[in-house]
Amino acid sequence: MAANPAAVRNQAPANRARARPVPPGKTKPPPTLWRRLYDRYGTAAGMMLALLAIVVGYLGRDSRRLFAEQGLGYALGIVGSLLILTLLLYPLRKRIKLLKVLGPVKNWFRVHMMLGVIGPIAILYHSNFALGSINSTAALLSMLLVAGSGLVGRFLYAKVHKGLYGRKTNLKELLAGVKLSTAETGGAAQFVPDLMKMVAEYDRQVLKPPTGILDSMTLPLRLMVKTRTGYRRIVARVAEQLDEQAALSPVVRQHRDRLFALTKAFVKEHLKRVRRVAAFAAYDRLFSLWHKVHLPFFYLLIVTAIVHVIAVHVYSI
Numbered sequence: 001m002a003a004n005p006a007a008v009r010n011q012a013p014a015n016r017a018r019a020r021p022v023p024p025g026k027t028k029p030p031p032t033l034w035r036r037l038y039d040r041y042g043t044a045a046g047m048m049l050a051l052l053a054i055v056v057g058y059l060g061r062d063s064r065r066l067f068a069e070q071g072l073g074y075a076l077g078i079v080g081s082l083l084i085l086t087l088l089l090y091p092l093r094k095r096i097k098l099l100k101v102l103g104p105v106k107n108w109f110r111v112h113m114m115l116g117v118i119g120p121i122a123i124l125y126h127s128n129f130a131l132g133s134i135n136s137t138a139a140l141l142s143m144l145l146v147a148g149s150g151l152v153g154r155f156l157y158a159k160v161h162k163g164l165y166g167r168k169t170n171l172k173e174l175l176a177g178v179k180l181s182t183a184e185t186g187g188a189a190q191f192v193p194d195l196m197k198m199v200a201e202y203d204r205q206v207l208k209p210p211t212g213i214l215d216s217m218t219l220p221l222r223l224m225v226k227t228r229t230g231y232r233r234i235v236a237r238v239a240e241q242l243d244e245q246a247a248l249s250p251v252v253r254q255h256r257d258r259l260f261a262l263t264k265a266f267v268k269e270h271l272k273r274v275r276r277v278a279a280f281a282a283y284d285r286l287f288s289l290w291h292k293v294h295l296p297f298f299y300l301l302i303v304t305a306i307v308h309v310i311a312v313h314v315y316s317i
């Protein structure tokens with residue numbers, strides 16, 4: 001292919017952010033340092049604290065005089081149950097318009113997740129990290145099942161929403177972001193004849209919707225492998241073709257490294273976006289499945305907790 005010197009010189013860096021004029025008075029104030037620290041490390045710090053409370057509680061279970069039926073142990077049972085009841089304000093706030101007075105849904109979601117961890121920890125201390133009668137064991141295990149399922153849900157939720165508190169991402173929107181265009185290569189595509197064909201072939205292979213649950217569960221991992229091998233294969237071919245072009249044209253030879261860098265950046269970004277779209281389809285499916293499983297776990301908790309309270313107070317078992 002003949003090299004066009006002007007095209008070679010005018011390469012634009014791939015995926016350069018286009019400067020958008022910001023309307024006056026529309027800029028958001030930058031987040032405070034605390035806000036940034038909270039956003040970045042809040043979840044990890046909270047999880048570490050929760051884990052610490054569980055480990056310390058478990059290791060000290062024999063040296064503590066904590067009894068579920070009296071004193072602090074009993075109080076912790078009540079506190080934990082109340083916290084778990086309070087976290088239900090999130091699904092209620094989400095569904096019932098009248099509860100708008102309680103404030104934004106996203107705040108209640110945050111509260112839901114915090115209480116979903118703190119409440120069960122209070123109950124673990126109430127039980128002193130031991131299994132008791134059948135009814136208390138059933139209530140404890142159901143609670144752990146719901147809380148554990150909540151953690152899985154949180155992971156999946158973040159994968160299908162714009163951030164943890166953003167709106168749900170949609171496939172159409174994501175697909176629009178992966179439309180193949182030679183313009184995104186900064187013009188470098190014209191010196192690598194096979195580039196768009198190879199990338200389109202990768203897209204075709206990867207953008208197949210998952211066929212079942214197992215397929216959805218393994219897809220993110222398989223995508224990681226496919227993206228890495230796909231990237232290596234395409235980039236190796238790009239290098240070959242650029243070398244062929246460089247042998248024919250002194251201009252390409254002069255700009256060979258820059259063209260290679262541009263093309264690599266384009267391939268990397270495009271594959272990353274396509275992988276995100278493909279993984280989204282899998283996570284979306286898993287998340288809707290998770291909803292179907294989480295709710296019965298929750299009903300089980302309600303039933304076992306009611307049975308537990310009645311059994312303990314009426315029959316003392």
Ligand code: HEM
Binds near residue numbers: 155295
């Ligand atoms: C005993 C503890 C918990 C109970 C009783 C509980 C209960 C619930 C209920 C009833 C729902 C609504 C389900 C629906 O709308 O279909 C829900 C949703 C959810 N919970 Fe929990 N949960 C608990 C703990 C947790 C924890 C620890 C987390 C994560 C840290 C969590 C994360 C979530 C998420 C991500 C959703 C879905 C939100 C949505 O789709 O809007 N939950 N939970």
